[in-house]
Amino acid sequence: MIETIDKTNFFERVYDVVRQIPHGRVTSYGAIAKYLGAARSARMVGWAMNASHTMEDVPAHRVVNRKGLLTGKFHFDGTNLMQQLLENEGIKVVENQIVDFEKYFWEPTKRD
C-alpha cells in the first residue's frame, strides 16, 4: 500500500512499486515515476535503483528503460546477471534488450 509507505523517503516509494512488479513482467522507469506522481523524475527512479543494492526484495532487473533496454545491467554484479534473471522469469532478452517488451510491460497503475 503506497499510502502506508514513509513518504519522506522517495526511494522507498520506488522500492514499493518495484516490489509490486509481478513475476515475469517488467516496467519502465518513467512508468514508475509517473505512478509516483513525478513523471519527470524517471531519472530519480533509476537513481533510487542504484541504492536498491541495499535492498533484497527489489527486483531491479524487472525495471528497464522505455525501449525495454537493460540499461542497468552493468550495475549488477555479473555482466549478464540482469539478463539471466529476466530469462529465468520467461522473458526473452537479446542484445541487452527485452523481446516483445510491450507484451511483458507492466504498468504500476494496473497492478495486474
Place this chain on the structure above:
DNA sequence: TCTATGACTCCGG
C-alpha cells in the same frame, strides 16, 4: 547554497 551527476524521457530531424 551551489554545482555536478545520472539504471531517463521527450522532441525535432
Place this chain on the structure above:
DNA sequence: CCCGGAGCCATAG
C-alpha cells in the same frame, strides 16, 4: 527506429 540536443529533479559533495 536511430541520432543529437534539451529538460527534469532528487541526491551527493
